[in-house]
Amino acid sequence: MHNDIKTTDAPPGYLHPVVRAPVHHVIKCWPPFFDEVGYGRKTFELRRDDRDYQVGDSVELREWCPVAKDYTQCWIWFRISYVLRAKDAEPFGLLQPDACVLGIKLPANHTWPPGCSNATVSATEGRQ
Numbered sequence: 001m002h003n004d005i006k007t008t009d010a011p012p013g014y015l016h017p018v019v020r021a022p023v024h025h026v027i028k029c030w031p032p033f034f035d036e037v038g039y040g041r042k043t044f045e046l047r048r049d050d051r052d053y054q055v056g057d058s059v060e061l062r063e064w065c066p067v068a069k070d071y072t073q074c075w076i077w078f079r080i081s082y083v084l085r086a087k088d089a090e091p092f093g094l095l096q097p098d099a100c101v102l103g104i105k106l107p108a109n110h111t112w113p114p115g116c117s118n119a120t121v122s123a124t125e126g127r128q
Contacts, residue, residue, distance in 0.1 A: 022056045028064040028071070037061060037104060038076055038112040049100035053083050059102070074114050081105040 027047065029037070036042035045061070047053070056079065063074040082103030086095040095101070 019056075020052075020054065022058060023052070023054070024058045024060065025051055025053065026060045026062060029061045030064055030066060034061065034063045034074070034076070035113075037078075037106075038114070040106060040110075040112070043104050045102040045104060047100055047102060048098055049085055050098070053080055053100060053102055055080055055083060059104075076110075076114075077107065079105045079107075 027045075029045075033042060037045070045059075059078050059080060061076040061078065063072045064070075065072050080102050082101075084095070084101040084103075086097050086099050089095045
């Protein structure tokens with residue numbers, strides 16, 4: 001069975017991979033990195049490639065407090081705009097075999113810092 005479909009808007013002979021429906025992922029993030037995403041300075045996520053991340057998937061990035069060993073009430077929602085897998089970066093030796101880099105696209109109405117109900121639990125600088 002062939003996993004590609006031919007599209008009418010593509011050049012003759014060009015095949016696009018079959019794309020699955022978008023998936024919602026919930027992943028944890030430690031405070032220093034979490035805030036950098038929130039402020040828009042960190043536009044990527046380096047992750048273990050264990051969830052079949054795809055462009056267009058949504059992600060709920062949840063802040064994890066290593067001191068409390070629990071989630072805070074802070075989260076960031078974004079869409080995946082790009083996926084770089086280890087197999088694609090292999091010629092350059094950039095990623096471990098089980099890693100990927102996700103491009104982050106924050107929503108247009110994203111604001112920071114958030115009004116988290118338990119922000120005092122957060123070890124992140126700038127929120128009290």
